Amino acid sequence: MSIQDALGDRFGVGFRSLLKREVLRFVRRPRNTFLPPAVTNVLYFAVFGLILGDRIDAIQGFDYILFILPGLVVLGAVSNAFENASFSIFHGRWNEYIHETLTSPLAYSSQVFAYVAAAALRGIVVGFIIVAVGLVFVPFAIEGGSVPVRRPLYLVAFMLTITTLFAAFGVVGGLWARDFDYLTVLNQFILRPLTFFGGVFYSLDILSPVYRTVSLLNPMVYMVNGVRYGFLGYTDVNADLSLAVLVGLTLAVLAVDVALFRRGYGIIE
Amino acid sequence: MTAIRADGLVKTYGSVRALDYLSVEVEDGEFFGLLGPNGAGKTTFISILVGLARATDGIAEVFGHDVEDDYQRARDRIGLAPQEFNVDRFFPIHEVLEHKAGYHGIPPAEAERRADEALRTVGIYDKRETRFDWLSGGMKRRFLLARALVTDPDLLILDEPTAGVDVELRRELWELVQRLNDDGTTVLLTTHYIEEAERLCDRVAIMDSGRKVEVATPDELRARGEDTLVVTLANDTIGVPELDAPGVHGVTLDGRTLSVTTDDAGRVAPDVIRALDDAGHAIADLDVRRASLEDVFVGMTRTAEAEVSQ
Ligand SMILES: Nc1ncnc2c1ncn2[C@@H]1O[C@H](COP(=O)(O)OP(=O)(O)OP(=O)(O)O)[C@@H](O)[C@H]1O
Ligand SMILES: [Mg+2]
Numbered sequence: 001m002s003i004q005d006a007l008g009d010r011f012g013v014g015f016r017s018l019l020k021r022e023v024l025r026f027v028r029r030p031r032n033t034f035l036p037p038a039v040t041n042v043l044y045f046a047v048f049g050l051i052l053g054d055r056i057d058a059i060q061g062f063d064y065i066l067f068i069l070p071g072l073v074v075l076g077a078v079s080n081a082f083e084n085a086s087f088s089i090f091h092g093r094w095n096e097y098i099h100e101t102l103t104s105p106l107a108y109s110s111q112v113f114a115y116v117a118a119a120a121l122r123g124i125v126v127g128f129i130i131v132a133v134g135l136v137f138v139p140f141a142i143e144g145g146s147v148p149v150r151r152p153l154y155l156v157a158f159m160l161t162i163t164t165l166f167a168a169f170g171v172v173g174g175l176w177a178r179d180f181d182y183l184t185v186l187n188q189f190i191l192r193p194l195t196f197f198g199g200v201f202y203s204l205d206i207l208s209p210v211y212r213t214v215s216l217l218n219p220m221v222y223m224v225n226g227v228r229y230g231f232l233g234y235t236d237v238n239a240d241l242s243l244a245v246l247v248g249l250t251l252a253v254l255a256v257d258v259a260l261f262r263r264g265y266g267i268i269e
Numbered sequence: 270m271t272a273i274r275a276d277g278l279v280k281t282y283g284s285v286r287a288l289d290y291l292s293v294e295v296e297d298g299e300f301f302g303l304l305g306p307n308g309a310g311k312t313t314f315i316s317i318l319v320g321l322a323r324a325t326d327g328i329a330e331v332f333g334h335d336v337e338d339d340y341q342r343a344r345d346r347i348g349l350a351p352q353e354f355n356v357d358r359f360f361p362i363h364e365v366l367e368h369k370a371g372y373h374g375i376p377p378a379e380a381e382r383r384a385d386e387a388l389r390t391v392g393i394y395d396k397r398e399t400r401f402d403w404l405s406g407g408m409k410r411r412f413l414l415a416r417a418l419v420t421d422p423d424l425l426i427l428d429e430p431t432a433g434v435d436v437e438l439r440r441e442l443w444e445l446v447q448r449l450n451d452d453g454t455t456v457l458l459t460t461h462y463i464e465e466a467e468r469l470c471d472r473v474a475i476m477d478s479g480r481k482v483e484v485a486t487p488d489e490l491r492a493r494g495e496d497t498l499v500v501t502l503a504n505d506t507i508g509v510p511e512l513d514a515p516g517v518h519g520v521t522l523d524g525r526t527l528s529v530t531t532d533d534a535g536r537v538a539p540d541v542i543r544a545l546d547d548a549g550h551a552i553a554d555l556d557v558r559r560a561s562l563e564d565v566f567v568g569m570t571r572t573a574e575a576e577v578s579q
Binding site: 012014016017018020024025028095096097099100101103104105106107268269 | 282316319320321322323340341342344345347349351353354355356357358359360365367368369370371372373374375376377380416
């Protein structure tokens with residue numbers, strides 16, 4: 001292979017090597033990457049789905065356990081995508097092994113795309129795990145119940161977009177963090193509140209007009225509703241518009257990632 | 270073809286001027302040394318070449334490729350063994366090498382072959398399944414060299430590769446790097462050991478405070494410094510023995526230890542021994558202390574200052 005091929009190809013051998021490394025990094029420690037969301041969601045489904053769900057009326061005609069499932073999938077998927085990208089980049093800076101890629105001929109965009117793709121993949125896998133947990137619990141709440149997928153294409157499109165978006169945010173977080181605390185702060189004080197107020201556990205229709213309007217400023221609302229539309233065929237907001245805005249946002253954040261890498265923000269002196 | 274061309278490189282960290290208009294050229298195939306005291310700017314210069322630091326001003330090129338505008342081509346040619354350990358500690362070392370080869374566009378099967386070869390070359394193949402953290406200090410140094418070699422670079426940059434390494438390993442590393450250079454690899458070496466530079470380098474640049482003080486061959490360099498011939502006398506003596514052999518600069522006596530400063534200890538040693546013998550002194554021990562980098566360096570800056578003040 002000539003040097004031209006190697007360099008001209010943004011998704012060539014170099015990109016695939018970094019992607020593989022990043023995927024192996026989470027696949028090889030499932031107890032840190034896949035077990036925690038599985039356990040957390042067993043708790044969510046048990047408490048909210050079974051115990052409380054029994055006493056909560058159907059929302060928009062859906063049993064409560066089914067109503068919250070898409071939101072839980074979003075919560076798990078995006079926080080894991082974010083965590084993977086931010087932690088991997090921060091850890092690489094901390095131990096300086098990010099030099100191994102920085103001193104290689106990999107294009108800045110290839111480096112970013114590899115981190116983002118691997119992190120998004122982890123988010124997707126966690127999404128599947130949560131659905132699997134849901135499949136175990138749903139029949140206990142609903143006689144002969146299962147998890148529907150009414151709009152598979154929307155589901156796929158939303159899941160790919162939001163995991164990519166949060167992986168791309170994670171790259172920014174990983175470059176910005178000066179210490180491990182910074183990542184915890186991002187996760188606990190920004191991501192989690194946004195998700196909880198993003199309509200995971202309730203429909204926007206139950207809110208007063210003021211809170212409803214405020215909620216519409218929360219990007220998580222569109223993500224949760226988009227994924228809910230994929231599963232249940234129901235959404236509080238326009239799914240096509242949401243998808244278009246989220247795709248646009250994702251592309252913008254990816255562009256920021258590449259610009260930061262090019263500038264060497266947080267990684268070179 | 271020039272392997273490295275730096276012109277007017279400036280690098281500031283806040284108020285610190287790590288590089289102060291550094292200009293230097295290294296020819297293709299050359300074995301080039303970079304000497305200078307701590308903080309001279311050696312690592313900073315290297316960091317700019319490989320893309321770990323960005324120059325504040327000036328130009329740097331590797332094989333004609335600008336290190337910023339044409340970073341991919343420049344970096345593709347370089348293999349770096351850094352001063353500090355910056356290795357992925359999650360994977361066994363052979364995988365770290367395979368990944369590194371991969372980033373340089375080498376497909377998996379070939380990367381695996383090269384990783385094994387590099388580990389054999391530096392003699393840690395039996396540790397291939399181990400993680401970096403569990404290697405001994407010397408093995409870690411070897412591994413850094415293996416990582417630099419796995420991409421088969423045209424320019425090998427070694428930033429103090431023998432710091433904290435035992436004599437035997439140092440010799441092995443020297444032989445290995447010399448062999449690579451004989452086969453055409455350009456080498457840029459920084460070191461504090463002047464014998465290392467003398468023995469290996471075609472030319473040496475002396476740096477201080479981010480500036481290039483001098484570029485010279487090791488022979489020229491050696492001629493600048495003073496050696497010390499240390500003679501331990503068998504018996505007490507009163508007063509400094511008379512030694513007027515040519516090339517002797519000074520003689521001091523401390524107890525039975527006689528220190529003779531000279532341009533070239535090897536050349537004057539026979540004369541000194543003969544003179545002492547003639548004067549009736551028996552010799553218990555004889556030792557040569559070669560000019561250290563510091564000596565040469567101090568000598569050079571003194572000359573530079575003198576020229577300025579004239
Ligand atoms: N990241 C940084 N931030 C601030 N100052 C730095 C940084 N890196 C280097 N310096 C400063 O730049 C100067 C040159 O440092 P450099 O590491 O290039 O020296 P060196 O010649 O490699 O020294 P040594 O022989 O100790 O390795 C020093 O004054 C150092 O403190
Ligand atoms: Mg240094």
